[in-house]
Amino acid sequence: MRVSTATPLQNLLTDIAGVAVGHATDLALGSGVTAVVFDRPVIASGSVLGGAPGGRDTALLDPSMTVETVDAFVLSGGSAFGLDAAGGVQAGLRGIGRGLSVGTTRVPIVPQAILMDLLNGGNKDWGRHSPYRDMGLQAFEAARSGNFALGSVGAGTGATTGTVKGGLGSASAVTRAGHRVAALVVANALGSALIGDGPHFWAAPFEQDREFGGLGMPTCFDTGMRLKGVNMTATTIGIVVTDAALTKTQAHRLSLLAHDGLARAVLPAHLPFDGDTMFGAATAEKPVRDPTELMEILHMATLVSARAIARGVYEATTLPFESAQAAWRDRFPG
Amino acid sequence: MRVSTATPLQNLLTDIAGVAVGHATDLALGSGVTAVVFDRPVIASGSVLGGAPGGRDTALLDPSMTVETVDAFVLSGGSAFGLDAAGGVQAGLRGIGRGLSVGTTRVPIVPQAILMDLLNGGNKDWGRHSPYRDMGLQAFEAARSGNFALGSVGAGTGATTGTVKGGLGSASAVTRAGHRVAALVVANALGSALIGDGPHFWAAPFEQDREFGGLGMPTCFDTGMRLKGVNMTATTIGIVVTDAALTKTQAHRLSLLAHDGLARAVLPAHLPFDGDTMFGAATAEKPVRDPTELMEILHMATLVSARAIARGVYEATTLPFESAQAAWRDRFPG
Numbered sequence: 001m002r003v004s005t006a007t008p009l010q011n012l013l014t015d016i017a018g019v020a021v022g023h024a025t026d027l028a029l030g031s032g033v034t035a036v037v038f039d040r041p042v043i044a045s046g047s048v049l050g051g052a053p054g055g056r057d058t059a060l061l062d063p064s065m066t067v068e069t070v071d072a073f074v075l076s077g078g079s080a081f082g083l084d085a086a087g088g089v090q091a092g093l094r095g096i097g098r099g100l101s102v103g104t105t106r107v108p109i110v111p112q113a114i115l116m117d118l119l120n121g122g123n124k125d126w127g128r129h130s131p132y133r134d135m136g137l138q139a140f141e142a143a144r145s146g147n148f149a150l151g152s153v154g155a156g157t158g159a160t161t162g163t164v165k166g167g168l169g170s171a172s173a174v175t176r177a178g179h180r181v182a183a184l185v186v187a188n189a190l191g192s193a194l195i196g197d198g199p200h201f202w203a204a205p206f207e208q209d210r211e212f213g214g215l216g217m218p219t220c221f222d223t224g225m226r227l228k229g230v231n232m233t234a235t236t237i238g239i240v241v242t243d244a245a246l247t248k249t250q251a252h253r254l255s256l257l258a259h260d261g262l263a264r265a266v267l268p269a270h271l272p273f274d275g276d277t278m279f280g281a282a283t284a285e286k287p288v289r290d291p292t293e294l295m296e297i298l299h300m301a302t303l304v305s306a307r308a309i310a311r312g313v314y315e316a317t318t319l320p321f322e323s324a325q326a327a328w329r330d331r332f333p334g
Numbered sequence: 335m336r337v338s339t340a341t342p343l344q345n346l347l348t349d350i351a352g353v354a355v356g357h358a359t360d361l362a363l364g365s366g367v368t369a370v371v372f373d374r375p376v377i378a379s380g381s382v383l384g385g386a387p388g389g390r391d392t393a394l395l396d397p398s399m400t401v402e403t404v405d406a407f408v409l410s411g412g413s414a415f416g417l418d419a420a421g422g423v424q425a426g427l428r429g430i431g432r433g434l435s436v437g438t439t440r441v442p443i444v445p446q447a448i449l450m451d452l453l454n455g456g457n458k459d460w461g462r463h464s465p466y467r468d469m470g471l472q473a474f475e476a477a478r479s480g481n482f483a484l485g486s487v488g489a490g491t492g493a494t495t496g497t498v499k500g501g502l503g504s505a506s507a508v509t510r511a512g513h514r515v516a517a518l519v520v521a522n523a524l525g526s527a528l529i530g531d532g533p534h535f536w537a538a539p540f541e542q543d544r545e546f547g548g549l550g551m552p553t554c555f556d557t558g559m560r561l562k563g564v565n566m567t568a569t570t571i572g573i574v575v576t577d578a579a580l581t582k583t584q585a586h587r588l589s590l591l592a593h594d595g596l597a598r599a600v601l602p603a604h605l606p607f608d609g610d611t612m613f614g615a616a617t618a619e620k621p622v623r624d625p626t627e628l629m630e631i632l633h634m635a636t637l638v639s640a641r642a643i644a645r646g647v648y649e650a651t652t653l654p655f656e657s658a659q660a661a662w663r664d665r666f667p668g
Contacts (some may be wrong), residue, residue, distance in 0.1 A: 051587055190629070195539070205529070205555035217551050221539035225633040232625060253385055256604050260597035268633040270590050273625075291566060291607075295524070299559040299602040 011211060013184040014145050015172040016241045018042075018283050021184065022143030023154030023168075024135035030122020030319050031077035033085045033132060034154030034168060035139035036184060036239055037093075041069035041100070043282045045252035046111060049259050050235060050276030056083045056112040061279070063249040067109060071098050073279050074112035074136060075155035075168075075186055075237050081130040086112040088136025113277040115188040116233040117158030121321035151315030152327070155186045155237070161266075161313060162192035162226040165327035169312025171211065171304045177293045179286055181300035183258060185238030185278075185308040189228075191268040193313045196222025199332040203265040203310035206303045212314035225268060235275035236262055238308065240301045246282035250294065254280030257298045261305025278305070345545060347518040348479050349506040350575045352376075352617050355518065356477030357488030357502075358469035364456020364653050365411035367419045367466060368488030368502060369473035370518060370573055371427075375403035375434070377616045379586035380445060383593050384569060384603075384610030390417045390446040395613070397583040401443060405432050407613050408446035408470060409489035409502075409520055409571050415464040420446040422470025447611040449522040450567040451492030455655035485649030486661070489520045489571070495600070495647060496526035496560040499661035503646025505545065505638045511627045513620055515634035517592060519572030519612075519642040523562075525602040527647045530556025533666040537599040537644035540637045546648035559602060569609035570596055572642065574635045580616035584628065588614030591632045595639025612639070 009015050018039040025032040046061040056074075060067045072089050076082035090108040093099055099106030118124055139154065148170075150156075156168025166189065172182035187193055193201055200218045201207070207214065228234060240258040258278040262269050270276050280301070288294050318327040343349050352373040359366040380395040390408075394401045406423050410416035424442040427433055433440030452458055473488065482504075484490075490502025500523065506516035521527055527535055534552045535541070541548065562568060574592040592612035596603050604610050614635070622628050652661040 049590060191633075205551075206557055216553075217539075219550075223540055223637060225630050227626065227629055232629075250606070253604075253606055256383060257602065260603055263594035263597035263636070268591065268629070268636055269594055270587075271629055271632060272584070272587055292561065295561055295566075295602070295605055296559050298605060299525075302597070302602055303557060 009172055010147060011172050012170045013182045013241060015182050016180050016243050016283055017285060019241055020143040020145050021148045022139040023149060024138035025153045025157050027320060028123050029131060030120045030158040031117050032154045032157035033076040033135040033139040035072055035074050035089050035143050037072040037140060037143040041071055043068055043246055043248055043251050043284060044070040045248050045255055046279040047252060047255040048277045049270045050274035051272035053275035053277050054080045054114040055277060056086045058111050061111055063252045068248045070109045070111055072110045073239050074110055076114050076132055077117040077155055077158040078130060078132050079114055079116045079118050082114040082132045083112060084130050084132040085136030086110040088133040089140045092137050092140035113237040115159060115186060115235040115237055119231050119233055120158045120160055121323040122158060150311060152317045156312055159186055159188035160228060160325045161187055161189045162228045163194045164313060164331050165316040165318055165325045167312040167316030169308040169315060171307035171311055173300045173304050175296040175300055179242055179244040179297050181242045181297055181304055183238055183240045183304040183308040185305055185312060187236050187309045187312045188234055189236045189266045189269060190232055190234035190271045190274050191266045192226040193266050193309055201310040202267055203306040206306050212310040232273040234273050236266060237277045238305060239279040240305060241281045242297050243283050243285040244297050245284040245287050251280040251282050253298060254301050257301040258305040261302040265306040265309035343506055344481060345506050346504045347516045347575060349516050350514050350577050350617055351619060353575055354477040354479050355482045356473040357483060358472035359487045359491050361654060362457050364454045364492040365451050366488045366491035367410040367469040367473045369406055369408050369423050369477050371406040371474060371477040375405055377402055377580055377582055377585050377618060378404040379582050379589055380613040381589045382611045384608035385606035387609035387611050388414045388448040389611060390420045392445050395445055397586045402582045404443045404445055406444045407573050408444055410448050410466055411451040411489055411492040412464060412466050413448055413450045413452050416448040416466045417446060418464050418467040419470030420444040422467040423474045426471050426474035447571040449493060449520060449569040449571055453565050453567055454492045454494055455657040456492060484645060486651045490646055493520055493522035494562060494659045495521055495523045496562045497528045498647060498665050499650040499652055499659045501646040501650030503642040503649060505641035505645055507634045507638050509630040509634055513576055513578040513631050515576045515631055515638055517572055517574045517638040517642040519639055519646060521570050521643045521646045522568055523570045523600045523603060524566055524568035524605045524608050525600045526560040527600050527643055535644040536601055537640040540640050546644040566607040568607050570600060571611045572639060573613045574639060575615045576631050577617050577619040578631050579618040579621050585614040585616050587632060588635050591635040592639040595636040599640040599643035
């Protein structure tokens with residue numbers, strides 16, 4: 001599944017060599033799982049800045065903790081029920097002999113973040129066994145390098161925001177020194193990626209090649225708060241990966257700069273009912289020669305995260321429920 | 335020094351009743367201190383998201399720690415030498431009988447954050463005793479409600495950014511429910527508050543009443559990184575205060591939403607050489623009746639912080655050194 005660095009950029013997380021992405025999508029459930037699988041363990045960290053997070057194996061991502069690498073990341077819907085999904089990905093990794101070597105066994109390290117999509121109108125009557133473990137394995141088996149779908153797929157299936165349907169987006173960039181930086185983010189924010197009640201995206205200053213419609217900025221700004229409504233169920237979750245050789249501490253900073261991208265793309269972000277979580281990882285293909293190169297990698301983490309959020313909302317489609325929140329494309333047709 | 339809530343808004347931190355601000359400014363030193371003094375202990379917290387912070391008595395601000403209130407906050411230049419300043423403010427508070435009651439004594443709680451301005455061209459040859467403790471006491475004695483100066487004053491005296499002189503700014507807002515939210519921030523970022531090489535501010539969408547020139551947004555966006563140069567000495571520090579009755583945990587969230595304002599106003603922010611620190615406090619004059627009211631207070635924390643940063647840069651003046659970084663007003667005259 002390895003991607004050569006000579007591969008043309010597709011503006012996706014898989015522009016980073018060695019990264020595979022797979023989705024499991026259930027439109028009737030109105031939810032899904034996305035697995036990001038690395039072809040070998042990568043330096044990784046993460047940070048939780050929302051007030052209502054749900055995660056699995058995230059404590060080890062703190063730079064002070066011992067384990068420095070992960071095998072995969074999982075993003076899913078299902079709120080805390082969705083935390084079963086990483087178990088499915090671990091089963092898949094175990095099946096191919098992957099995992100942190102511990103004595104005579106291997107333990108796949110698969111941190112996960114979830115988003116809250118339980119109240120989006122989908123059929124959540126799954127009885128005693130949530131569907132998320134099986135969807136985790138399904139997403140793992142679907143994971144590949146190259147192109148993958150955006151919008152109402154995988155963990156973005158059930159996502160909503162303060163104004164229009166949320167979704168899963170991705171974006172990539174290359175620094176002047178040639179480091180690649182790419183993000184995959186699912187926007188399920190309590191706030192909004194759009195400015196006021198119009199179609200313009202907060203992330204517009206960072207847009208590349210009309211990747212989310214090319215509307216630019218409006219001429220005046222309605223900065224009044226737009227929230228999702230009385231349930232206030234939210235969370236934006238994502239992953240930023242670079243091919244640069246970062247330390248775990250630098251990967252932690254990468255995740256913090258991704259939160260700045262969230263702050264740029266969604267207003268307001270990081271609320272008490274958002275579980276906003278960002279992971280950062282480095283495949284270490286390319287050395288970092290000086291501090292300025294590192295700063296630009298971090299700068300790009302902010303930009304690609306903001307762009308990925310706008311793209312996820314732009315690519316989303318309305319779910320097939322009567323009460324489903326309208327997608328951007330249906331809210332602003334033509 | 336109490337301010338009635340009927341006082342007309344001046345777009346300053348002192349729009350919150352019970353808040354006094356005082357500066358100590360030394361242009362030859364190219365540095366200074368700002369004290370924010372509350373007329374009674376206020377619920378407070380804070381968060382450090384930059385990678386190179388300097389602070390004093392900040393650990394107790396974590397919501398898990400016992401002490402819930404503070405008497406004052408201090409912002410200063412001087413890098414870690416500047417941490418003497420809180421001692422001066424404590425001396426002033428002790429002189430008027432203020433402080434946390436502990437048995438038969440009182441301990442003034444004065445968390446502080448510093449910024450790095452040691453390499454800005456000012457005379458830093460202070461020998462064995464830094465001037466910061468005395469400047470702390472001077473700032474305390476100067477503290478008053480009502481109007482205070484912005485720009486190259488107090489902790490903003492020596493501030494610089496990636497493109498033009500930094501400075502101390504302030505802004506305030508009122509939510510629909512009538513809660514006041516105000517910020518005082520010193521922009522000394524490694525990155526830039528301006529878009530590309532032009533005069534436009536990243537915070538422009540949030541600008542009120544031409545408070546930083548009324549330029550609006552440019553028609554195209556140069557999102558390339560602008561950094562301060564080889565020394566990479568930085569840090570943006572600030573305080574957001576509301577008159578709402580927040581818990582310590584909610585004051586912590588207030589400080590995180592202030593960081594989102596920083597992320598909106600400065601690009602890039604939160605770098606490994608930034609010590610970005612935001613404090614949050616609540617004077618508890620006015621109850622919060624439902625979650626939506628709280629969300630709007632937090633939303634406003636993002637907006638007033640972004641506006642305060644732009645205002646600090648806009649109001650800055652060039653220091654009287656040959657090598658001093660030009661202020662916005664000198665870089666973009668007329």
